[in-house]
Every structure is written in structure tokens, then in C-alpha cells.
Amino acid sequence: MNQIFHPTPAMCTFAKWAFTTRRVTRTDVRGFSTHYSAAKAGDLILCEIAEIGHHKKIQLAERRVSTSYPGDHVVLCLGDRYAPDQFLASAVIDDDLIDLVAGGGVAGRVDAAHLRMDDPTRLRPLGLLTGPRGQVMNVADYSLPALPANEYVxxxxxxxxxxxSGKTTAASSLAHGLGRAGYVVAGVKATGTGAFGDFNSFEDGGAPALDFTDVGMATTFRMPLERIEAGFDTLVATAAERGAQVVVVEIADGVFQQETRAILTSSRIRDRLDGILFAAPDALSALGGEKVLNMMNLGSFAISGMVSCSPLAAAEAAEVTGLPILSREDLWSPETIATHVAPLMRLPQEDVAA
Incomplete structure (x- = not known):
């Protein structure tokens, strides 16, 4: 790969840093490496935007959206992506141009795309960021301190x-309702692709948020299950250390996605859950999802998501699943929390705020 010029650390000072890089200490940048064949997921890379495609904006570390222009310099993370509605992508740099595979700040190579997707925004890699010891900087270097599993929250x-399917709305609405019911609650996004939408949604509902970028993963796709489990343990334990009595954990994508299926089949995450709220787009998905959970000796206490937006679809889902269908407004209600969620709690009732 040919470099037109040699980047300097000063260029990073004026670059747009994406959400996935939000924990990174920017003053650690000392130089750059173009040893791209050794690059791995989570490595930080300075790129120039070459062509604007599908992603026309970057989600910044400051949790705002920035319009992109050709020639912009951006600091992103190399990463894999799994998004049936968008891109399948790999964390590799194997050409003079690579792709912006997620607006939260993930770069790589698009391997497949939904037919309705525009071509990806194209990026010119200028160099992998290197730190004080000459090492390539990775978001894992800036993780929260690892903590053992908390068994009380x-x-x-x-x-x-x-x-x-409506997972984010369901999760943030549940967290909001728990707060209104008097519980100290936190939100965690445990898997997915780094972006601030889910993070902001929890905090908009009054629940302080953490996500997998806090434990050193720009995305969790193709990460070993053991690493995802360790990240989950740290995120939940950190939320508990900060005072949470209840942690609402959103798991990305659908039940057949690679890491989601592994989590549900056999994992510490599955074993640690005190209850499951399932989000579905329609009645058939609600029934199918519940059957899949039942096959894994699991089950949900209620159905929410897009299906709850339609009275007719909600009635169908309630009939075929035998479960309550809870809209976001239902989940906001302390009465709903008392009926459907309080029986799942580990904490003694006297610890709940009046």
C-alpha cells in the first residue's frame, strides 16, 4: 500500500474521534504503523474519508453526530460487523481503501451487504496509531478494571x-419504569457494534449506561465467548459498585446470531439472568422466539418491541404465546414493574426506596 504522505500525531489532534474510541487517552499517540497485515480488531486507525457512501455521518466520542466530508481525518477502530439489515464485515486492511462499516466508528472490509444498502463510505488508511512504547494502540488498553461476577444485583x-425488533426501546423503557418504581437501576449493552444510540437511550430514560466499548471491544462479533462473558461480568459488577440494585442488559441482534445463540445455549450470562424480556416485530416472531427460548429451557416473562405498537398484532401475540404484551408505556408504569418484574428481584423488598 502506498502512502501519499507520512501522518503526524498532530493530525490526530484535529481529527474526528469516533464513539468507539471514547475511552482512549488521545495524548498517548506517538506515531503510526503501516504493518497492516498484523492489525486486529480494536486497533485504532487514522483514516481519510475518500468517498461518501452509506454512512454520511460519524458518531463522535462526545456523543454527537458529525457530518462527514471527503478529506476529513477520522480516528476509528478496526472491527468485524454482523448486521443482516446492513453489512457483514471483517476486521482486515487488505487494500488501499477500506470501508466504514458502522457509523459509531468501525472500519474494515465489507464482505456482504443487504440489497437495499448503498455502497459503504470509503476510507484511506493513513496508519495504525502507536503509543508511548511503540505498540499499536487498541481500545482494550483502555478498558474498565476487570471485576469478578457480582451475585447480588x-x-x-x-x-x-x-x-x-424494538430491543433498545424495550430495554430503556424497562429501565425507566424500574427507576420510577423506586429501584436504583443501570443499563448495560453487552453485545453488538459500538454506537451511542443504545447508550444514550438508557441515559435518556434515567439509567446510567455502560457498554462493551467500556470493556475494550469496538464490536463483539467474532469475539470469543469467554471474552464477552468476562466483559459482562465486569459491566454488571461495575454497575453494582456504582449503586445499582437492578441491571437491565440488552443483547444485540436476534436469537440466531452467532454470539447471541452461544449466550443463550450455554454461558455464564445465561445462567446469571433473573428474567428475560423478549422483543419481537410481530406475532409470529413472538411465538417463534418464545419457542426457541423454551427449547433452551428458558422463557420470557413478557413480550415487548414493535409488536406492542399494534393492538391487533399485540392481541395475536398474546393469544399464541400466552404472555403479557407490554408496550413502552406499560413498561414505564410502576404497577407493571410490581406485577411482572418485582417477583424476579434478588434484593429484599425493604431495600427498595419508598
Whole structure:
């Protein structure tokens, strides 16, 4: 690969740093490496935007959106992506141009795309960032301190049938309702692709948030299950250390996605859940999702998501699953929390705020 010029650390000072890099100490940058064949997921890379495609904006570390222009310098993370509605991508640099595979700040090579997707925004890699010891900087270098699993806080998992099934709204609404019911609650996004939408949604609902970028993963796709489990343990334990009585944990994508299936089949995460709220886009997905959970000796206490937006679809889902269908407004209600969630709690009732 040919470099037109040699980048300097000063260029990073004026670059746009993406959300996935939000924990990185920017003053650690000392230089650059173009040893791209050794690059791995999570490595930090300075790129120049060459061509604007699908992603026309970058989500910044400051949790705002920035419009992209050709020639912009951006600091991103190399990463894999799994998104049936968008891109399948790999954390590799094997050409003079690579792809922006997620607006939260993930770069790599698009291997497949949904037919309705525009071509990806193209990036010219200028160099992998290197730190004070000459090492390539990786988001894992800036993780929260690892903590063992916390066995006392209540953990409610939110799973879904697919992308865009309403998981984020269900999770943040549940967290909001728990707060209104008097519980000290936190939100955790345990898997997925780094972006601030889920993070902000929890905090908009009054729940302080953490996600997998806090434990050193720009994305969790193709990460070993053991690393995802360790990240989950640290995120839940950190939330508990900060005072949470209940942690609402959103798991990305659908039940058949690689790491989601592994989590549900056999994992410390599965074993740690005190309850599951399932998000579905329609009645058939609600029934199918519940059957899949039942096959794994699991089950949900209620259905939410897009299906709850339609009275007719909600009635169908309630009939075929026998479960309550809870809209976001239902989940905001302390009465709903008392009926459907309080029985799952690990904490004694006297610890709940009046």
C-alpha cells in the first residue's frame, strides 16, 4: 500500500474521534504503523474519508453526530460487523481503501451487504496509531478494571427476534419504569457494534449506561465467548459498585446470531439472568422466539418491541404465546414493574426506596 504522505500525531489532534474510541487517552499517540497485515480488531486507525457512501455521518466520542466530508481525518477502530439489515464485515486492511462499516466508528472490509444498502463510505488508511512504547494502540488498553461476577444485583436480559425488533426501546423503557418504581437501576449493552444510540437511550430514560466499548471491544462479533462473558461480568459488577440494585442488559441482534445463540445455549450470562424480556416485530416472531427460548429451557416473562405498537398484532401475540404484551408505556408504569418484574428481584423488598 502506498502512502501519499507520512501522518503526524498532530493530525490526530484535529481529527474526528469516533464513539468507539471514547475511552482512549488521545495524548498517548506517538506515531503510526503501516504493518497492516498484523492489525486486529480494536486497533485504532487514522483514516481519510475518500468517498461518501452509506454512512454520511460519524458518531463522535462526545456523543454527537458529525457530518462527514471527503478529506476529513477520522480516528476509528478496526472491527468485524454482523448486521443482516446492513453489512457483514471483517476486521482486515487488505487494500488501499477500506470501508466504514458502522457509523459509531468501525472500519474494515465489507464482505456482504443487504440489497437495499448503498455502497459503504470509503476510507484511506493513513496508519495504525502507536503509543508511548511503540505498540499499536487498541481500545482494550483502555478498558474498565476487570471485576469478578457480582451475585447480588438483579439482572434482567432483553433479547430480540432480530435487528430492529424494538430491543433498545424495550430495554430503556424497562429501565425507566424500574427507576420510577423506586429501584436504583443501570443499563448495560453487552453485545453488538459500538454506537451511542443504545447508550444514550438508557441515559435518556434515567439509567446510567455502560457498554462493551467500556470493556475494550469496538464490536463483539467474532469475539470469543469467554471474552464477552468476562466483559459482562465486569459491566454488571461495575454497575453494582456504582449503586445499582437492578441491571437491565440488552443483547444485540436476534436469537440466531452467532454470539447471541452461544449466550443463550450455554454461558455464564445465561445462567446469571433473573428474567428475560423478549422483543419481537410481530406475532409470529413472538411465538417463534418464545419457542426457541423454551427449547433452551428458558422463557420470557413478557413480550415487548414493535409488536406492542399494534393492538391487533399485540392481541395475536398474546393469544399464541400466552404472555403479557407490554408496550413502552406499560413498561414505564410502576404497577407493571410490581406485577411482572418485582417477583424476579434478588434484593429484599425493604431495600427498595419508598
Amino acid at each position: 438483579t439482572v434482567i436480559g432483553v433479547f430480540g427476534a432480530s435487528m430492529n
